[in-house]
Amino acid sequence: MLTPFVRYVLSKSGYTITKIPKHRCKASAPEPAPSSRFLRKILKDPLNPDFHLLYAEELFKKKRLYLAYAEAKTAVSLATEAKNADARVQTYREALPDTITLDHNQYFRLFSLSAEIMHQSKNRSSSVLDVGGGQGELAAFIPEYSYCLAEPAINGISGTALPFPDNAFDYSVSCHVLEHIPVKSRERFLDQLLAKSQKGVILLNPFFIEKTCPDERIRLFLEITGAKWAEEHLDNPLPEIREIQDYAAKRSLELSIKPNGTSSTSAAYVFMSYFAEKAGQLKELQAINAFFNTRYTHILNSHESPNAYLMYLGKGQANSRTSQ
Structure with a gap:
């Protein structure tokens, strides 16, 4: 139902208000982070680069491509010693939409x-x-x-x-x-x-x-x-x-x-x-x-x-x- 405020705004703009069937969709919310053991580990040790890299791999498999790339970059920024880190960053970058x-x-x-x-x-x-x-x-x-x-x-x-x-x-x-x-x-x-x-x-x-x-x-x-x-x-x-x-x-x-x-x-x-x-x-x-x-x-x-x-x-x- 429109509030009096919205009715006022619409009427002042010259619109006629007509009732329509209720079919309002719920507001879209940000996609929640996956239930991840790696994320739980990060919460306990937030600057552990290897946890971020493993989390990135999990995200990539789940097709959360932007976050996978960001997490791989975060792992490199935090100085991960994983030998394949740079290769993963490149792979995830190439997969971005x-x-x-x-x-x-x-x-x-x-x-x-x-x-x-x-x-x-x-x-x-x-x-x-x-x-x-x-x-x-x-x-x-x-x-x-x-x-x-x-x-x-x-x-x-x-x-x-x-x-x-x-x-x-x-x-x-x-x-x-x-x-x-x-x-x-x-x-x-x-x-x-x-x-x-x-x-x-x-x-x-x-x-x-x-x-x-x-x-x-x-x-x-x-x-x-x-x-x-x-x-x-x-x-x-x-x-x-x-x-x-x-x-x-x-x-x-x-x-x-x-x-x-x-x-x-x-x-x-x-x-x-x-x-x-x-x-x-x-x-x-x-x-x-x-x-x-x-x-x-x-x-x-x-x-x-x-x-x-x-x-x-x-x-x-x-x-x-x-x-x-």
């Missing part, structure tokens, strides 16, 4: 994040810690880089109590994670990212922009799709740009801010993907994803109504550069 068929919103985020990593590093041998990186799809966008995934529910490495020495990686990156962190814990989360990186932190995140109607948009997402992430957005308000600016100033960090994406395009794509999946039009959705990913990715950044901001917090000289 074409990234252009990924959901467009996801592809655009990962493309943007990987481009910023390449821009900041200039060195394809740099090491990257991907905190809260889901299934590790970012690894497929930066195959030349040393890559380590930290996603507790997926690969057993905590994203909030990072079990690495300080300065263990060149860069820490985090994509669409900060808004899910409780407000009081956000500064501590950023401190951890900063501590584990030698050169800096790259954030790609939605921020509060009043003219993009964030609260109304999120409530509409939740009402129509039932997405858990939308509910979390309501529980934890979007961060504000000034919070990152203040954080960078307090820690004498270089700060670069770039608008990323367009809020209206991103929102429309959420609904389009939801209804396409609900209708079973997966092949058609894949074709639309491929078209958007190959034709529109380079022209989507809006200065007026971005969907997110791409930020670099560098440990070099404090020099704030903002492009909004």
Whole structure:
């Protein structure tokens, strides 16, 4: 049943509300990690590279190809001594599906994040810690880089109590994670990212922009799709740009801010993907994803109504550069 809020939004947009039979699908949830003895071992010994490599092999057999590749890369990053590790990484990489068929919103985020990593590093041998990186799809966008995934529910490495020495990686990156962190814990989360990186932190995140109607948009997402992430957005308000600016100033960090994406395009794509999946039009959705990913990715950044901001917090000289 539509809530009064949604009825109000639709009526203001000129739509007539008609009752239809109830056939709402349950919201899609992230694919759970397999019940794995290797994952259980990782939870007890999260930095054991051989456990991650064995886990990658299990994932590969289960056709969880992006995560298998990310886990194999993680094992190499953690300095596994297994002789066949590099060969497995190559095998898993060759088995990956074409990234252009990924959901467009996801592809655009990962493309943007990987481009910023390449821009900041200039060195394809740099090491990257991907905190809260889901299934590790970012690894497929930066195959030349040393890559380590930290996603507790997926690969057993905590994203909030990072079990690495300080300065263990060149860069820490985090994509669409900060808004899910409780407000009081956000500064501590950023401190951890900063501590584990030698050169800096790259954030790609939605921020509060009043003219993009964030609260109304999120409530509409939740009402129509039932997405858990939308509910979390309501529980934890979007961060504000000034919070990152203040954080960078307090820690004498270089700060670069770039608008990323367009809020209206991103929102429309959420609904389009939801209804396409609900209708079973997966092949058609894949074709639309491929078209958007190959034709529109380079022209989507809006200065007026971005969907997110791409930020670099560098440990070099404090020099704030903002492009909004």
